[in-house]
Amino acid sequence: MANKVATREAYGKALLVLGAENPNVVVLDADLSKSTKTADFAKKYPERFFNMGIAEANLLGTAAGLAAAGKIPFASTFAIFAVGRAFEQIRNSIAYPKLNVKIAATHSGITVGEDGGSHQAIEDVAIMRAVPNMVVLVPADGEETRQVVLAAAQYKGPVYIRMGRLDVPLLFGEEYRFEIGKANVLKKGTDVAIMANGVMVSMALEAASELADQGVSVSVVNVASVKPLDEETIVRIAKTTKAVVTAEEHNIIGGLGSAVAEVLGEKQPTPMVRVGLKDTFGESGRPLELLEKYGLTKAELVKAVHEVLAKKQR
Amino acid sequence: MTTIELKRVANVIRQDIISMLVTAKSGHPGGSLSAADIVATLFFNEMRINPKDPRWEERDRFVLSKGHAAPVLYSALAEKGYFPKEELQGLRQTGHMLQGHPDMKKTPGVDMSTGSLGQGLSAANGMALAGKLDGKDYRVFALLGDGEMAEGQIWEAAMAAAHYKLDNVTAILDFNGLQIDGATDSVMCSAPLTEKWRAFCWHVIEVDGHDIDALLAAFAEAKTVKGRPTIIIAKTVKGKGVSFMEDQAGWHGNAPSVEQGEQALKELREEAANLG
Ligand SMILES: Cc1ncc(C[n+]2csc(CCOP(=O)(O)OP(=O)(O)O)c2C)c(N)n1
Ligand SMILES: [Mg+2]
Numbered sequence: 052m053a054n055k056v057a058t059r060e061a062y063g064k065a066l067l068v069l070g071a072e073n074p075n076v077v078v079l080d081a082d083l084s085k086s087t088k089t090a091d092f093a094k095k096y097p098e099r100f101f102n103m104g105i106a107e108a109n110l111l112g113t114a115a116g117l118a119a120a121g122k123i124p125f126a127s128t129f130a131i132f133a134v135g136r137a138f139e140q141i142r143n144s145i146a147y148p149k150l151n152v153k154i155a156a157t158h159s160g161i162t163v164g165e166d167g168g169s170h171q172a173i174e175d176v177a178i179m180r181a182v183p184n185m186v187v188l189v190p191a192d193g194e195e196t197r198q199v200v201l202a203a204a205q206y207k208g209p210v211y212i213r214m215g216r217l218d219v220p221l222l223f224g225e226e227y228r229f230e231i232g233k234a235n236v237l238k239k240g241t242d243v244a245i246m247a248n249g250v251m252v253s254m255a256l257e258a259a260s261e262l263a264d265q266g267v268s269v270s271v272v273n274v275a276s277v278k279p280l281d282e283e284t285i286v287r288i289a290k291t292t293k294a295v296v297t298a299e300e301h302n303i304i305g306g307l308g309s310a311v312a313e314v315l316g317e318k319q320p321t322p323m324v325r326v327g328l329k330d331t332f333g334e335s336g337r338p339l340e341l342l343e344k345y346g347l348t349k350a351e352l353v354k355a356v357h358e359v360l361a362k363k364q365r
Numbered sequence: 366m367t368t369i370e371l372k373r374v375a376n377v378i379r380q381d382i383i384s385m386l387v388t389a390k391s392g393h394p395g396g397s398l399s400a401a402d403i404v405a406t407l408f409f410n411e412m413r414i415n416p417k418d419p420r421w422e423e424r425d426r427f428v429l430s431k432g433h434a435a436p437v438l439y440s441a442l443a444e445k446g447y448f449p450k451e452e453l454q455g456l457r458q459t460g461h462m463l464q465g466h467p468d469m470k471k472t473p474g475v476d477m478s479t480g481s482l483g484q485g486l487s488a489a490n491g492m493a494l495a496g497k498l499d500g501k502d503y504r505v506f507a508l509l510g511d512g513e514m515a516e517g518q519i520w521e522a523a524m525a526a527a528h529y530k531l532d533n534v535t536a537i538l539d540f541n542g543l544q545i546d547g548a549t550d551s552v553m554c555s556a557p558l559t560e561k562w563r564a565f566c567w568h569v570i571e572v573d574g575h576d577i578d579a580l581l582a583a584f585a586e587a588k589t590v591k592g593r594p595t596i597i598i599a600k601t602v603k604g605k606g607v608s609f610m611e612d613q614a615g616w617h618g619n620a621p622s623v624e625q626g627e628q629a630l631k632e633l634r635e636e637a638a639n640l641g
Contacts, residue, residue: 335461
């Protein structure tokens, strides 16, 4: 069994590293510091931690001001409340003036589980991606999250980091290299490519080995950097495989699947199948049951691959 | 209902909350238990409702702005007969009706979908404005949390309710002094709340939120106030009725284990026995 850790957990740890390295790093939360894992930073650096209470608009607005005055704020809450409640603060107070705010959002997607549809952000990537100046990052495991958080701190400008509640398998070691704007080809294949991010990456890898047993050669590409998107790699891979499946824990409208389709549509028209939530809200339930119910599984990816292969042959 | 009957109802609601959360293995006990007396008084005495006709146009409305306390609402609805009590055991489970936070599309008796804090009072105002437009005399109740007071939208709604003289709106503040990250005073101080609501031109009533007689009197008073909205600031104890949960921020969003649930139910059954 692979080790498992939630991306939010890795975020909390990375913040401690940043706190020690850079006195300009400050952290803000909105009464969810235990869940978003900013609580350890709060304990270690209380003078650099600001709990804004249950007030997300004020959370993001204050982060904008801190950035305008030279700090590197990491503002955390659940994805639904950051992107949802504070959208226009993000758009006009952070992205428009290109301020150096890191929106570190946890509890994205349906793997939020029992809290239900009201708490499961399934449209946050679409919304953040549509905002000029915004960088959108969706790490797949603990190690990638660590690197994403450090890279976000290095980068000057607004970054949206999408993380999850659920423990997910550790996929990468320290030799792994995340870079903003770069996709990572995890596995090279010739028949079809699965381009995934977040919790779907580990399933993509599993689907690829199952398909290998069936004689299908699958490329797996981890697209953690949804924006900027690594168009070069995506086009190059699509040219070889001539069939692409995208996979994300997000609505199929506006997320990774859309981003890939936009690029391929213009530069390398390729048969595609998008795996994601089929324009529906989630509901309460155990995270793994919900992934099953909403078709975010290895089996569903295998099915999607066969579907896209059939399109390719037409 | 008499005071003693309402106390019994509140006790049953508390038992339901515990057993639901034990089965669900997740959920929010603290803020559900603190609101049990308020919700019992509303649903079993104050509100004009008909469980056989959940969408009755003349009904009073209830908005659980602090939506995470859904179990207290679900229990009251089940005890009133809106749906079978067995449904309570499906709380938070895949494919079941009772969502982690109230969902008006899925659950009969739920007047507004909530769960994202700060939005409920605005929705209550909207229902109240519609009632006035339609010449209906129904009333709208909204239950708010004290941590929730930090949301700007609450104060936007407070201003609007007074501006539009919504005397058909009654807010109830579950003033338990705790939120997730600790005491409300330490996370984001919203005091002094009584003065704030008065300054927003609301009629303010302060009560002990576990004193049924005081709650009955407060609701009776709210009904007589004309030309402005009323807020009942109900001083409560988070986790009320279960000794080890009382006044503990740690019991905000953690379900009791089977053993803890047994202990809690034992205490609540003893309380019921004492009520006679
Ligand atoms: C907009 C929004 N932000 C954050 C949350 C997460 N959350 C759920 S309950 C809660 C604390 C609520 O405290 P309070 O209002 O005092 O409720 P109570 O003590 O009655 O449970 C928080 C932060 C939420 N549901 N909605
Ligand atoms: Mg409270």
